Amino acid sequence: xxxxxxxxxxxxxxxxxxxxxxxxxxxxxxxxxxxxxxxxxxxxxxxxxxxxxxxxxxxxxxxxxxxxxxxxxxxxxxxxxxxxxxxxxxxxxxxxxxxxxxxxxxxxxxxxxxxxxxxxxxxxxxxxxxxxxxxxxxxxxxxxxxxxxxxxxxxxxxxxxxxxxxxxxxxxxxxxxxxxxxxxxxxxxxxxxxxxxxxxxxxxxxxxxxxxxxxxxxxxxxxxxxxxxxxxxxxxxxxxxxxxxxxxxxxxxxxxxxxxxxxxxxxxxxxxxxxxxxxxxxxxxxxxxxxxxxxxxxxxxxxxxxxxxxxxxxxxxxxxxxxxxxxxxxxxxxxxxxxxxxxxxxxxxxxxxxxxxxxxxxxxxxxxxxxxxxxxxxxxxxxxxxxxxxxxxxxxxxxxxxxxxxxxxxxxxxxxxxxxxxxxxxxxxxxxxxxxxxxxxxxxxxxxxxxxxxxxxxxxxxxxxx
Numbered sequence: 001x002x003x004x005x006x007x008x009x010x011x012x013x014x015x016x017x018x019x020x021x022x023x024x025x026x027x028x029x030x031x032x033x034x035x036x037x038x039x040x041x042x043x044x045x046x047x048x049x050x051x052x053x054x055x056x057x058x059x060x061x062x063x064x065x066x067x068x069x070x071x072x073x074x075x076x077x078x079x080x081x082x083x084x085x086x087x088x089x090x091x092x093x094x095x096x097x098x099x100x101x102x103x104x105x106x107x108x109x110x111x112x113x114x115x116x117x118x119x120x121x122x123x124x125x126x127x128x129x130x131x132x133x134x135x136x137x138x139x140x141x142x143x144x145x146x147x148x149x150x151x152x153x154x155x156x157x158x159x160x161x162x163x164x165x166x167x168x169x170x171x172x173x174x175x176x177x178x179x180x181x182x183x184x185x186x187x188x189x190x191x192x193x194x195x196x197x198x199x200x201x202x203x204x205x206x207x208x209x210x211x212x213x214x215x216x217x218x219x220x221x222x223x224x225x226x227x228x229x230x231x232x233x234x235x236x237x238x239x240x241x242x243x244x245x246x247x248x249x250x251x252x253x254x255x256x257x258x259x260x261x262x263x264x265x266x267x268x269x270x271x272x273x274x275x276x277x278x279x280x281x282x283x284x285x286x287x288x289x290x291x292x293x294x295x296x297x298x299x300x301x302x303x304x305x306x307x308x309x310x311x312x313x314x315x316x317x318x319x320x321x322x323x324x325x326x327x328x329x330x331x332x333x334x335x336x337x338x339x340x341x342x343x344x345x346x347x348x349x350x351x352x353x354x355x356x357x358x359x360x361x362x363x364x365x366x367x368x369x370x371x372x373x374x375x376x377x378x379x380x381x382x383x384x385x386x387x388x389x390x391x392x393x394x395x396x397x398x399x400x401x402x403x404x405x406x407x408x409x410x411x412x413x414x415x416x417x418x419x420x421x422x423x424x425x426x427x428x429x430x431x432x433x434x435x436x437x438x439x440x441x442x443x444x445x446x447x448x449x450x451x452x453x454x455x456x457x458x459x460x461x462x463x464x465x466x
Contacts, residue, residue: 001068008125013052016117023113058087063273073130084119143172146212151178155216156185174207179221200231215241234324234407239266270444278446283382287372294369301332304357311337319387324407327379330370334358344391348425365460371413383449384412385437395427406437416440419455
């Protein structure tokens, strides 16, 4: 369906450009009135090719081309208006400002025709496509595999509400988890019981197609809510919670009223689509630039590492990434080849396993340079929580279960925890550093990334690493 969305946008912007060009020729320049005039002008064909792709770029940057099945038609209409306005300004100054005009009113008319035609054509195609999408959801042709947590009165009432055809929101229930005993109601008679709360991770592992988790628990069970959310923190699922009246009156959360039942929604993505796209493209461009600029340093370090003991230049180690997925991180080898012959160990002060050249490159974080390859591959970001080995991650989770929160985002070469705390040589120190990573996740933004990168540059320049 995304391809239909893209095709609709291309067609809409081409039609809009035709209207603008026709207006310029038949009203402003007044050569002679003829609907075929644009087809005799080479500039028309240049514009009819270039302008739609400019609009495509604007919409891509603003995150328009995402999952259509979770779009709100009203919100999409508002977003279309905003993107049309700012995109129209850019196109006007790029392509239309140097037009030959009789007076400045012609500029206003041209700009108005551009905005109105672009918005109307684009909105028409999008609303038609989203109508078809909503129809597919309402008829059950498309849906989201959903797990219900809870089986008591509130869960049953919600299930009955969601079963109503006219309010269907696409939930296809895989089953439910019971908390404090199995109740006899519609939910338990129609859905499959998948176990108790302790089975949550196992159920999600056995049903990787689950996209939504609805937490419908009684007020007396709210002490379990924090534990459930932490268990789901490293899972790629949207969490929906039925709030108490206190949650609604306190206005501390954003509620979704789309299906007649208010939900507190915890989405899978922490960044808006445009921030996510901007962050990714910045990561790629900055990493390519860093690899090119640091090439002389890379060659020098590679030779020195090789000459140290004849061992490998690079050190590959399995780490946990986004949603806990394992990947191999690249680093310049800063320790002797047999450094972990006795098992996984954390670095400590004056560590005898570190080579002479290793001490230097660790001080200035040069050993991290190969990780730009991980960034280009999409396994890491430049800024994000530090990726740990499963051996240590499991130990941290035992002490601080909220450590799972860091799996919501991609790990990074640098992080707020690294610039504020630095390397950790023990698990308790890792737990202390975790505070800064959680602060980063809760305040994650493009501007926050820039601030952390500035701090990192200062750390490198002054050699504050270890």
